Amino acid sequence: MAGETVLVIDDDAAVRTVLTRALMQAGYRVRSGANAATMWELAASDEGDVMITDVVLPDAEAFEVLPRIRRRRPELPIIVMSARNTVMTAIRAAERGAFEYLPKPFDLSEMLEVVRRALEHKKRGGLQEGAATEEGDERLPLIGRSRAMQEIYRIIARLTQTDLTVMILGESGTGKELVARVLHDYGKRRKGPFVAINMAAIPRELIESELFGHEKGAFTGAVARHAGCFERARGGTLFLDEIGDMPLEAQTRLLRVLQEGEFTTIGGTRPIKADVRIIAATHRDLRQLIAAGQFREDLFYRLNVATVRLPPLRERLEDIPDLVAHFVEEAAKEGLPRKVFLPEAIERLKRHRWPGNVRELENIVRRILAIHAEEEIGPEIVDAELEEFTPASGGLPEGEEGELSQLSAFMERWLQAHFSNHGDELPPQGLYHRVLREVERPLIAAALAATGGNQVKAAQLLGINRNTLRTHMKNLEIDVMRLPRMNGKA
Numbered sequence: 276m277a278g279e280t281v282l283v284i285d286d287d288a289a290v291r292t293v294l295t296r297a298l299m300q301a302g303y304r305v306r307s308g309a310n311a312a313t314m315w316e317l318a319a320s321d322e323g324d325v326m327i328t329d330v331v332l333p334d335a336e337a338f339e340v341l342p343r344i345r346r347r348r349p350e351l352p353i354i355v356m357s358a359r360n361t362v363m364t365a366i367r368a369a370e371r372g373a374f375e376y377l378p379k380p381f382d383l384s385e386m387l388e389v390v391r392r393a394l395e396h397k398k399r400g401g402l403q404e405g406a407a408t409e410e411g412d413e414r415l416p417l418i419g420r421s422r423a424m425q426e427i428y429r430i431i432a433r434l435t436q437t438d439l440t441v442m443i444l445g446e447s448g449t450g451k452e453l454v455a456r457v458l459h460d461y462g463k464r465r466k467g468p469f470v471a472i473n474m475a476a477i478p479r480e481l482i483e484s485e486l487f488g489h490e491k492g493a494f495t496g497a498v499a500r501h502a503g504c505f506e507r508a509r510g511g512t513l514f515l516d517e518i519g520d521m522p523l524e525a526q527t528r529l530l531r532v533l534q535e536g537e538f539t540t541i542g543g544t545r546p547i548k549a550d551v552r553i554i555a556a557t558h559r560d561l562r563q564l565i566a567a568g569q570f571r572e573d574l575f576y577r578l579n580v581a582t583v584r585l586p587p588l589r590e591r592l593e594d595i596p597d598l599v600a601h602f603v604e605e606a607a608k609e610g611l612p613r614k615v616f617l618p619e620a621i622e623r624l625k626r627h628r629w630p631g632n633v634r635e636l637e638n639i640v641r642r643i644l645a646i647h648a649e650e651e652i653g654p655e656i657v658d659a660e661l662e663e664f665t666p667a668s669g670g671l672p673e674g675e676e677g678e679l680s681q682l683s684a685f686m687e688r689w690l691q692a693h694f695s696n697h698g699d700e701l702p703p704q705g706l707y708h709r710v711l712r713e714v715e716r717p718l719i720a721a722a723l724a725a726t727g728g729n730q731v732k733a734a735q736l737l738g739i740n741r742n743t744l745r746t747h748m749k750n751l752e753i754d755v756m757r758l759p760r761m762n763g764k765a
């Protein structure tokens with residue numbers, strides 16, 4: 276060990292002691308301080324090879340001093356730790372050029388590892404300039420202080436400082452779109468537009484012209500030139516939502532654009548430079564789609580440069596109280612009455628499985644606020660709401676009839692949620708075909724997989740004509756050669 280010096284700034288003596296002991300054991304020298312004034316003095320006297328600092332200090336916030344230190348000591352890596360644990364703390368740290376952000380309480384061995392990395396980084400030539408920005412407002416775009424979310428905040432904070440393509444994965448309602456917006460709003464391109472396109476909500480035959488635009492007269496119905504998403508998002512972020520639903524031809528075209536950095540409109544000849552940051556999202560298992568021949572593997576690797584994997588709500592139940600409080604506040608801004616959720620009511624919410632994740636929680640909170648007159652929300656109300664909107668407990672109903680009735684009950688709930696997601700507006704046109712497609716694709720794929728790709732048997736199983744099956748497979752872009760096998764039957 277070279278005996279480098281670590282500067283430790285924290286007003287909590289216990290934290291200073293623990294850190295000092297661990298760092299000295301690891302062979303470092305330590306200088307410590309308890310406030311922002313000392314933090315500046317130590318840095319300005321050119322001491323230390325790496326700094327670890329708390330955020331909230333008695334005389335000032337570390338973030339106020341950090342830009343000054345960064346100017347004076349651009350080579351000094353700074354590790355920020357905080358018990359505030361919000362996405363804004365993480366982002367602010369990244370914006371101020373912090374080397375790394377660690378939520379408190381931190382793991383000592385992790386901290387030592389970060390210190391080691393920081394020193395190595397310093398040796399290799401220091402840090403790049405952090406993008407200084409004006410203060411954002413303090414309203415938090417993302418709620419949750421669980422470990423799982425802390426990890427997400429660290430990744431987000433790092434990604435806001437880059438232009439990398441990001442893939443956001445997570446079940447429905449876990450906050451994928453919200454994260455995409457945060458990446459844009461706090462990223463380098465925040466002054467540019469954020470353009471979102473949902474592959475599952477646009478008729479498939481229109482997707483390419485929506486993405487790349489078309490010239491007047493490019494096809495029947497193209498009465499005027501239309502600027503596509505790539506053009507409208509210039510200088511900003513293009514959010515490709517539900518990327519798993521992108522038709523194969525559009526995937527091929529997108530891949531080419533990503534490889535070449537330019538695109539042409541449909542019917543156009545002049546290549547246009549693509550100047551967008553791409554963020555893609557899906558709730559589907561892309562590897563499975565790749566195996567089924569429905570998603571291009573090469574496109575997957577192009578898009579999956581950095582991954583944000585959002586945890587389902589059931590894996591971070593401890594965030595429920597914060598989320599409920601947040602949704603009550605949000606609803607109050609829209610004029611819904613403010614109510615208190617009693618601790619037992621919160622306990623009940625924590626016991627639920629939340630298949631619809633944060634969106635489901637948000638909907639339930641809003642419904643309770645809107646429907647119930649009580650000032651205090653007790654467990655009975657929560658139980659009643661959860662029971663009404665979730666499948667009967669006690670496992671699957673008996674027999675095929677029962678299972679099928681579950682499917683239609685699920686559809687009803689899904690449709691209810693779908694309509695309510697669009698608020699006062701109707702969902703995009705073509706709902707019938709979008710829904711049927713979503714049912715047909717897994718149905719036909721499952722039948723083919725279960726019969727080892729034998730189309731005659733699959734058609735029999737489904738009770739449809741073999742030619743009809745062929746037509747569906749073609750329309751749904753199901754490639755039988757690449758289907759995974761099911762149940763070991765073949």
Ligand SMILES: Nc1ncnc2c1ncn2[C@@H]1O[C@H](COP(=O)(O)OP(=O)(O)OP(=O)(O)O)[C@@H](O)[C@H]1O
Nearest residue numbers: 417418419446447448449450451452453558633634
């Ligand atoms: N961490 C969070 N903090 C606050 N609100 C959240 C959080 N995560 C999700 N939400 C809210 O939950 C709702 C669903 O989030 P969002 O639309 O981003 O989910 P999604 O993953 O895109 O879902 P889908 O796959 O169904 O499109 C939104 O109203 C969003 O504001």
Ligand SMILES: [Mg+2]
Nearest residue numbers: 448451452516
């Ligand atoms: Mg979404």
